[in-house]
Amino acid sequence: MAEGILQFNVASIVEDVLQHHAAGRLSDIDLASRKVHETSVRRYEAAGWLRKMVGVVAGKDLPAEPSEEDFRLGLRSGIILCNVLNKVQPGSVPKVVEAPSDTIIIPDGAALSAYQYFENVRNFLVAIEEMGIPTFEASDLEQGGKASRIVNSVLALKSYNEWKQGGGNGVWKFCGNSKPPSAGKQYFRKNTDLFMNSISRNLSAGEKSLDSLSSDEYSTSDLVQDLNEMGSSHSLHVLVRELLCDKNQEDVPVIVLWLVDLLIVGSIEQIVEHMLSKVMEEFERRLAGQNELIRTTSRDMDVPSFSKPENIESSNIMKDESCSEKGFNYGESKSHSTQHQDLVEHQQRSIQELKNTLHSAKEDVRLLQMKYQEEVNDLSKHVNGLAHAASGYQRVLEENRKLYNQVQDLKGNIRVYCRVRPFLPGQPNALSTVEDLDEKTITLLTPSKYGKGKKSFTFNKVFGPSGTQEEVFADTQPLIRSVLDGYNVCIFAYGQTGSGKTYTMTGPKELTNESLGVNYRALSDLFMISEQRKDTISYDISVQMIEIYNEQVRDLLVTDGLNKKYPFTKFFKVFYVINLMNLGLKNRAVGSTAMNDRSSRSHSCLTVHVQGRDLTSGSILRGCMHLVDLAGSERVDKTDVVGDRLKEAQHINRSLSALGDVIASLAQKQSHVPYRNSKLTQLLQDSLGGQAKTLMFVHISPEPDTLGETLSTLKFAERVSTVELGAARANKDSADVKELKEQIASLKAALARKEVGELGSLQHSESSSPDRQNLMSSGSSPLRSWHSTGYASKVEALSNSSSTSKRHSLDLQDLLMNSGLMEEEKGGWVDKVMMNKENGVSGDNLSEDGRQSPEMFYQKHIPDTSKVYPEQSLKKISARRRHSLDNGLARTQYETVATDDEAATSDSSELDYQLQITIPKSKSMPNGVGSKIRRPSPRPTKTPEMRSQIPQPTRRAANGNYSPMNKNVRQSPNVEGRRKPATGK
Ligand SMILES: Nc1ncnc2c1ncn2[C@@H]1O[C@H](COP(=O)(O)OP(=O)(O)OP(=O)(O)O)[C@@H](O)[C@H]1O
DSSP states (O other): OHHHHHHHHHHHHHHHHHHHTHHHHHHHHHHHHHHHHHHHHHHHHHHHHHHHHHHHHHGGGSOSSOOHHHHHHHHTTSHHHHHHHHHHSTTSSSOOOOOOTTOOOOTTOTTSOHHHHHHHHHHHHHHHHHTTOOOOOGGGGSTTOOHHHHHHHHHHHHHHHHHHHTTOOSOOOOOOOOOOOTTHHHHHHHHHHHHHHHHHHHHHHTSSOHHHHHSTTSOHHHHHHHHHHOOSOOOHHHHHHHHHTTOOTTHHHHHHHHHHHHHTTSHHHHHHHHHHHHHHHHHHHHHHHHHHHHHHHHHHHHTHHHHOHHHHHHHHHHHHHHHHHHTTOGGGHHHHHHHHHHHHHHHHHHHHHHHHHHHHHHHHHHHHHHHHHHHHHHHHHHHHHHHHHHHHHHHHHHHHHHHHHHHHHHTTSOEEEEEEOOOOTTSOOOOOSEEEEOSSEEEEEEOGGGOSEEEEEEOSEEEOTTOOHHHHHHTTHHHHHGGGGTOEEEEEEEEBTTSSHHHHHTOOSSOOTTTOOHHHHHHHHHHHHHHHTTTTEEEEEEEEEEEEETTEEEEEEEEOOHHHHOOOOHHHHHHHHHHHHHHHHHTSBEEOOSSOTTEEOSEEEEEEEEEEEETTTOOEEEEEEEEEEOOOBOOHHHHTOOHHHHHHHHHHHHHHHHHHHHHHHHHTTOSOOOGGGOHHHHHTHHHHHSSOEEEEEEEEOOOGGGHHHHHHHHHHHHHHTTOOOOOOOOEEEOHHHHHHHHHHHHHHHHHHHHHHHHHHHHHHHHTTSHHHHHHHHSTTSHHHHHHHHHHHHHHHHHHHTTTOGGGSOHHHHHHHHHTTOSOSSTTOOOOEEOOOSSSGGGSOOBOTTSOBOHHHHHHTTSOOGGGTSOHHHHHHHHHHHHHHHHHHHHHHHHHHHHHHHHHHTOOTTHHHHHHHHHSOOOTTOTTOOOOOOOOOOOOOOOOHHHHHTSOOOBBBOTTOOBOSSOOBOOOOTTTTTBOBTTTBO
16 A cells, blocks of 8 residues: 555656646756856857967867867867967967877877876966966866866966957956856757757657666766757656656665766756755655555544454455555545545444443443442451450450569569558657668668668568559559459468558558559459450459458358349449448458557458350350458567457467468478468468469568567568469360369259258257367368369359359358358348448448548449348348357357467467477578577466456557557457447457
8 A cells, every 4th residue: 555655656746846846947947057058158168269279270179169078188188278378478388299290189188198298288287377377187188077177277368368469468367257148048948958858759769768877878978968969849847757657666766866966967967956856845745644644544444443343344444445445546535535434434433332331331330339338348347346356355465465474473483572661640750670672672770689780681572661552553463464364363461460461452541542452453453354355255253251360261241243243334343342342341350459550350351253254265264363461460478468359369370370381381392281270371272382373462560669570570471482383374164174064063062952951950959069160160161172172163152152052062051151141041142241240331431530431432432232232131141140150259269269378378479489480491591580499388278267357458548549558459359359330440
């Protein structure tokens, strides 16, 4: 197609150029021809003048109208030139080398020697140069030389001659050659026609082919000759058209080159050059236009091919047809326009189809976007859920990470924190025995009595007098939280009376948010964390509070299944439990002593049982936490205590001695550990020797007069810190284990029911027998029973207590019957707060100075607890309990009176002695003080009657204020030994 277009274009372009530019071309030809004519005229003029000057004979070798070559040939020997010059200026060339007379001058001058020619020409040129006449080069006389310069010199000489002939004087000045005569124009036209005719004739006659024209054979001379022969009126464009009409595109440049070559020889070249440039311009213009047309056509024809595949073929066919039919012949434009119209219509249809397709595609995209949006929303919800779960998981991980170090620290050892109580308000200013303390070490200043100097003790943590409740709890918190991970934890406060144990575990008498003790904070924390984890673990929390008073175990509070029973908010639950705890604490045995006007006369233990069920795996974890506030050790000789206070002190000291024994035995890794020597050690058995995490707060007072007890306490604490425990282990059962355990528990319960049935009748008749009391105080106590089955069993027992009493072991049942905790009606245990005082919860909650009591502080945040525990029921329980307690205590006191007396008659160093003698001195024990080994001699057993005769001095003023001077304690066993709601302890 392209070839066709170009072939067509070449021919048409040449024709158009020749037609459209004919007029301009004539003028151009005229100009060029005139130049040729002028040159010829000048040459003829020069030749004519030379012929005239040398005579006809001499000039016969120089034609009248010579060609350039003839002109050069005639003058090549220099003879004519020299002779003419000598005529014009005689003697200019003294010796002219003449040719032999018989010699016929050969046109190319070959007969003469080059030297001779050169001599003549050189002499001529030198002479005319001296005359001021323009010269030429000798080479101009040779073939290819510039004849025009020779013509110029000859005509200048002629002018000089004319100037001289005309009498010219002075210096001749060359003024240039004269213009050719006006007749030249006519002459040129004649020659142009000759040229046209010649070419036309030759081509039409086949005498000269185009190839011969472009070959070397066709010389300029031939062209000139042809030009001379031109005579017809053929126009140049006819010639060019004839040249190009049958030629291919490839031949065009050759022709053009040939024509350009021709241009060298004269004006005809300029004409042709001009014409060809026009041809080329037109060719390029049309080529560009045609390319644009092709591009447009291609684009139009290509569009449908994108809409439908079948359009491609038809489009190509149309394109081919269009091209072939048109052949870019604009003469067939009608057909083309029809096809073009069809094409446009087809394109419009295709565009419409494209629009439809686009519309449906948009619709599809819109639907996809909606679907995508929905999926994104679902995904984001899912991600949010995962993020929430992950954050919960992260929290647990974070918590576990914190615990990790604690676990590492705890692994193998009981953790011991030391806390120093500040001086109390109203106490005389005295120097503290604590000389220095840092985070882990406390240094005491000791007088000579205790080995003058300083004694330092190191613990896991030391809190000074300014240490706050919050700071203390912060270091305890991780342990408490691990209960929810299924660990058993025991925190107990140890120290002499009045050193701050109750303050740490519970708080001061007047509670504020800041002064809340570990117990409250721990419970609050447990509920808070269980709430946070409710999406992953379902917790059931039970709380129990007991006290060991004079070696009897008594429940102060039993409540279980808190989460199930009371679906309150976590805060309400916290306050509810705290209030119950307060009520329980209110029943704790307290009394005024020389060292503390609200001295705890019993060991209290707040136990929290936690059972968690993993909602995903179904596995069960159980954790248990004991928060123990020990009764304070007391040096009875110092305080002159008598009566019940003395008896309490004896029990307290004995149980603490038993604790010392256990610690010593554990520290020595002895195979036998005497846990059974006291209820206290039985209670703490798992915590001291098992896999629990155990922390002891050891408290000391700053007063100098308590230095002896302080030193003993710190030594004991240091020994405790050396006790190695097993690595703490979480109590976690898989779902299968849980099922099996439930089956075992069920079987045990069935067995217990059977035993209860059998022993029911015996129980009634033997309830007051000494054997029964021995059972109560022996190693088969409920505590031992709990410990033997572990914490999990205890949780189970407490959990089931609300459903049936028959599912509990006999020991537990006996204990609670004895202490008045079991309902008289058969068939059920109830959660209860045991009221040992007649006024119970209805008592006045204001203290003597009118300030709000702890009970008031919390009760204002919770509903009336009498709704939970109706007053009638409480009174009923109280009455029964009081009766049971009276009997039980009386019996217990009676049974233990011999030992009490033994303790009561111990000297002031009894506790020291017991600790020191039962704890073998370890090599590693620092600051050890020499043991004062002295066994107390057996004392005769005293009857209750004898005890009642012992004077009972009081150490508390009637107004209840602390009075160091009055060291007598107002005695009122079982009543005054209870904490008064209104007046405090
Ligand atoms: N860290 C303390 N900051 C302020 N006061 C304290 C601190 N520790 C104890 N107290 C106060 O000292 C007195 C005795 O404290 P607390 O009753 O706690 O001693 P205790 O060791 O429990 O005595 P006991 O063994 O006789 O029961 C209380 O009035 C208490 O408020």
